[in-house]
Amino acid sequence: MTKPKLLITGATGFTGIHACHHFHQAGYEVIGVSRQPSKIESDQIRIETCDLTNKNELTDLIQKNKPDRVLHLAGQNHVPSSWTNPVASLEINTMSTAYLLEAIRQQVPECKTLVVGSALQYDVNDITTLNHPYSLSKTLQVLIAQSWELLYEMNIVIVKPSNLIGPGKSNGVCSLLALKVAEMELLGAEKVLRVNNLLASRDFLDVRDAVFGYEILFNKGRSGSIHDMTTGLSRYLKEVTSSLQAISSVSFTVESVEDKLEVKVSTPPSDLLIENMQALIPFEKSVEDILNYQRNLLI
Structure with a gap:
């Protein structure tokens, strides 16, 4: 074939x-x-x-x-x-x-x-x-x-x-924050992680899940259809920094320029992913993989 x-x-x-x-x-x-x-x-x-x-x-x-x-x-x-x-x-x-x-x-x-x-x-x-x-x-x-x-x-x-995250070269906020943490661990950078707004909210989807979803669309997507691909769960950036603190080999503080609360927008998770996958890659796993990728770049 x-x-x-x-x-x-x-x-x-x-x-x-x-x-x-x-x-x-x-x-x-x-x-x-x-x-x-x-x-x-x-x-x-x-x-x-x-x-x-x-x-x-x-x-x-x-x-x-x-x-x-x-x-x-x-x-x-x-x-x-x-x-x-x-x-x-x-x-x-x-x-x-x-x-x-x-x-x-x-x-x-x-x-x-x-x-x-x-x-x-x-x-x-x-x-x-x-x-x-x-x-x-x-x-x-x-x-x-x-x-x-x-x-x-x-x-x-x-x-x-939605906002794609995961290991690889990305200018996304998760990758940029993980790079700062890797620099603290491996280059002795200042042990302070600065964020514009810890209460900013995003729906984070692992890029590997998104790509799997693209394959599903090639096989099952109808012509003319439009698909929102989301996890259905918004997270504050504070959850990103907390996850990084939990897995980092060094202790660091987090500073926020402002704490302006953004309302979390609740959207149903993408049926496309939920119906065809047993589980999305957990957010914590995505953050860990991002940090490991950034560490490897500095070794």
């Missing part, structure tokens, strides 16, 4: 590396796409270099590889950068998605595409819910994917994960 050919954009990013390894182990022929020449720790995962904002490069990429499935992870996902250069965020997150879907439509219209959006989208019916240019770019990305599915009857599924 021929292996399904899966093209993963953003293959060398935080989620992309996990996705490449997961789908390779699941029996897919994986082709990773990166803007810069890169390698992944597997000789069987081929990396193609392509600037997704270059329509011609992207068309050539799809024509050359003719994938059966596409996992679109690439994008600009740093909120502060979207304030500094909002047009770049729009170009990377919206136009690259349009170019990609159009290349698929022209070259392999039967291909199933999973577009990964963001839980930080705003309500298009209420512009006052727009918080930053990143939110605008991800909202438009999803609208583009919905439009190509509707207008051209393409097989497109959309997923919006």
Whole structure:
């Protein structure tokens, strides 16, 4: 039986590396796409270099590889950068998605595409819910994917994960805090962990669970469907720092710039994950794996 050919954009990013390894182990022929020449720790995962904002490069990429499935992870996902250069965020997150879907439509219209959006989208019916240019770019990305599915009857599924955490190179708050703790342990850094707001609240989902969910969507997701992928449990950042304190080899204090209570938003956990997995990776296990990853970087 021929292996399904899966093209993963953003293959060398935080989620992309996990996705490449997961789908390779699941029996897919994986082709990773990166803007810069890169390698992944597997000789069987081929990396193609392509600037997704270059329509011609992207068309050539799809024509050359003719994938059966596409996992679109690439994008600009740093909120502060979207304030500094909002047009770049729009170009990377919206136009690259349009170019990609159009290349698929022209070259392999039967291909199933999973577009990964963001839980930080705003309500298009209420512009006052727009918080930053990143939110605008991800909202438009999803609208583009919905439009190509509707207008051209393409097989497109959309997923919006919550805050992804786990081992790997990430600019997320859990990874940044774990790095500070690892520096205390191994480099003798000041034994103080400073946080903007310990009472800020987030729904944290392990990236490995998210990638497993993406595989489920490839197998069971209906075209045109949109899936929120969450644990259903919001946590204060204080829970992150407390978990780090519990497993660190050194004692440290935690300081908060402000303690502004954010209301925890209760959402039902993703049926997609609960119905198909015995249990999500426990939050404490995710934090431990993140800290071990950061320790290994400093050894």
